[in-house]
Amino acid sequence: MVADYKRGKGTSLGESVRKVGFIGLGLMGGPMARRLIDAGLEVAVYNRTASGTEEHSKAGARVCSSPAELAEACELILICVSDTPDVEEVLFAADGVAGGAAEGSVIVDHSTISPSASRVFAEKLRRQGLGFVDAPISGGTSGAAQGTLMVMAGGEKEHVDILRPVAGHYSSKLVHVGPAGQGQLMKCCNQLVAGLHVLALAEGFRFAEEAGLKPADAHEVIGGGAAGSFIWNKWGAMLLERDLSPGFKIKLHRKDLQLVRAECERVGLELPGLNVLLELYEKAIDKGFGELGDQALGKLL
Secondary structure, eight states, X not given: OOOOOOOOXXXXXXSSOOEEEEEOOSTTHHHXXXXXXXXXXXXXXXXXXXXXXXXXXXXXXXEOSSHHHHHHHOSEEEEOOSSHHHHHHHHHSTTSHHHHOOTXXXXXXXXXXXXXXXXXXXXXXXXTTOEEEEOOEESHHHHHHHTOEEEEEESOHHHHHHHHHHHTTTEEEEEEEESTTHHHHHHHHHHHHHXXXXXXXXXXHHHHHHTTOOHHHHHHHHHTSTTOOHIIIIIHHHHHTTOOOOSSBHHHHHHHHHHHHHHXXXXXXXXXXXXXXXXXXXXXXXXXXXXXXXXGGGGTO
16 A cells, blocks of 8 residues: 655655656546556545546555645646646645645646646646646557657646656657647647548548448558558557547547637637538537547548
């Protein structure tokens, strides 16, 4: 069992973080937290649905009853939840992280949320003497389980450097892309490009079928050439097997594309491909596909 989580108020972080808290044990956060436990770190966890903590508790994690309790126990607090309001609640509710974290603690948000909200959160936490890194991730559930995620981090260099060795347990690369909010902006860019790849997968398979080609042949040929991609290769294989389980849920990608649209509106940018994507994802939601993986878009065309 994990013991001795408390540290004194005002204690600064050393070079080697041992006491890590993880909030949000869903499709991504669950395997990320498990990798930290398996690496031998002292891990405390919190999940809104208590049953989601059972695996981690059995593996040796301390289960906390609130984000505040977790923050009191940890030097580094990692968050991976669904949307902007969820992050705000985890941070600033009466039993939130901000109410329990010791001065000098570093909070890392691995969620994908509004870049402007992320900047506001960073400033509020800074005024409390807390570090904040917005560090969304890419690589899907397989990347989380295998420790090969890409982390795009926004925040102060000293805080990002504290995150690096810990993130190395569930990621293969971390890029510091700028100050607070820039990590979320980079994730917006990533999600736009990923969505266009999903559209290419759906239309490529549909064209192959209508042209009398075998989808399996199209998958092999295109995947082995310049047009191949992670999404084409992995999710295309799942589509061939009629496996629509979520590596990434359609409803969450739709949410991310809405964040992209909000940023485009903020800067006065018009992107035709984004408009097509949003229309397709809205159609998928209307068809009841929200809980399915992105590859299920191939069934809409």
